[in-house]
Amino acid sequence: MIRDELAAAIETAANDAMAGGELPHVVLPEIVIERPAKHEHGDYATNLPMRLARSARANPLDLAKTIASRIPMSGAFAAAEVAPPGFINFRLSPAWLAQQVAAILAEGEHFGDINIGAGQRVQIEFVSANPTGPLTAGNGRGGTIGSVLASVLQAAGYDVEREYLVNDAGTQTDVFGRTLLARYLQLFGQDIAIPDDGYPGDYMIDVGKQLREEFGDRFADAAPDAPPPEFVLRGIDIMVESIRADLKRLGVTYDAWFHERSLYEGDGLYETAMAVLRDGGHLVDKEGALWFASQELGEDKDNVVVRSTGRPTYLASDIAYHYDKFIVRKFDRVIDVWGADHQGHVSRLKAAVDAIGVDPARLDILIYQLVSFRRGDEVVRLSKRSGNIVLMRDIVEEVGADAARFFFLSRSADSQMEFDLELAKRQSSENPVYYVQYAHARIAAILEKARERISSFDDGDVALLAHPAELELVRKMLQLPELVQQMARAMEPHHLPHYAGELATAFHAFYTECRVIDDDNEALSKARLKLCAAAKAVLARALTLMGMATPERM
């Protein structure tokens, strides 16, 4: 990456200056390369001279001159300019920029790939909503963030596995089972109400009907408060299938579906994890329950892992689950994507991971703030229990998967977002996502048209590209690898839609200023067709990373 090469060159220059006695021997800070906001300040800049000024007891401008003069200007860079109060600005060479078009075309759909992951195995778990009801619109945010982050990490060189945790073992599953059995029994004319704490949504009736179809009256004699496991598990399966289908509609898929229940079966992961905690002295009996002594690890309070009833809590499951992730499956890194309502769980899970002997730094928990919904001025309250919910599949149906993803992705995970259903629907045809896809389709049309007139532009000479709009488009394309790096490091996939928009703008501007297909100048036409093909590839890469379609026509 050119940015890294520049940082290395600056470091070398500074060290050489010290060795040559032109600069006092000081410890170099990290070389920060920034992209100046203003065009006249070049393509890259460093503030190193200002950061050195104090320790070197020298004027930053003088330091800048000293260092700049030692940076070789050849190849990619055309100029290193010193600017007050102590910047060194770097300008990419137009000839080098033009040549990058060929380089991008050669990389094709792999352009943007980097290797900071170095093949490390990283698991990313996201959504993992309880299989007790259909996914809500809010789950769309977690699904989008998780799936795009996974793609970004893959592009960054990580070996990524996407996972959904199916909570099919806790008390919510019991409640689900009793509700479902009541609905089923009602179908046989029995006068049984669903539990007070049950799930009132009509979808439970549908699941009940499906079970009647599959099982007939086999469970018609079951006691309402003791749903048979086979019955409940089948109900869960049906819900999971519906969740899987909803996610697919949004363009979200997984490599693995992990069942919480499995922690308590077979290999006995739950017992193993608890034994590790016990051996480490992290479990204490008090008040009739078993507690994780997290207070000793710096937490506010201890947390129950086994209730006085003998049943494990969610925390116990989660500890065993992460024992499986780190110790059994040996992931180098684990990323959990959670809604802000789980924020309080972060530090105790990290403490627990620490307690089972895993460096908590290997566990990243990405919290996204919750989504609120409204229709115009009306606030929509969401509750699975009240039945007043906006379903994810309704959003996808209303505004389309691409627009929904673009919307969910455009905000940083830290920001609370407001989803105006009316606005989303109204703007669906003028959504930013279409602006990007339009650029892609437009290029496809140009290339199609070119094929009618020019047999091949393989022999086009990219060195002919020199127009400011052409070079600006190349500059924008070259940002993708840097962006992938930034997004992977900071776990911030929300930059992608903004970048895609800027890239589309750069193309549209080029298109307006530069005639591509020109019968009077075939050489330039061929060069520009190469530029178009490269732009199309980069747009496609950005769209694909976001999990969106790359339409040839719209």
Place this chain on the structure above:
RNA sequence: GCGCUUGUAGCUCAGUGGAUUAGAGCGCUACCCUGCGGAGGUAGAGGUCGUGGGUUCGAGUCCCGCCAAGCGCACCA
């Protein structure tokens, strides 16, 4: 009360300690097709970056107080 997150243009949001004028989209105003897709381009109006201090050569960005909003603070998940 304690913890996490947020407060930037009319609206929805970007903004990696820097460079006399803080950006985008939508909305608003005025322009641009005798040529490849106008779902496009150009220009403009619109800001006490919640607020008060502090650190720094330099703060929307870092630290502290205050105000406001969301989410937590269970033997729910």
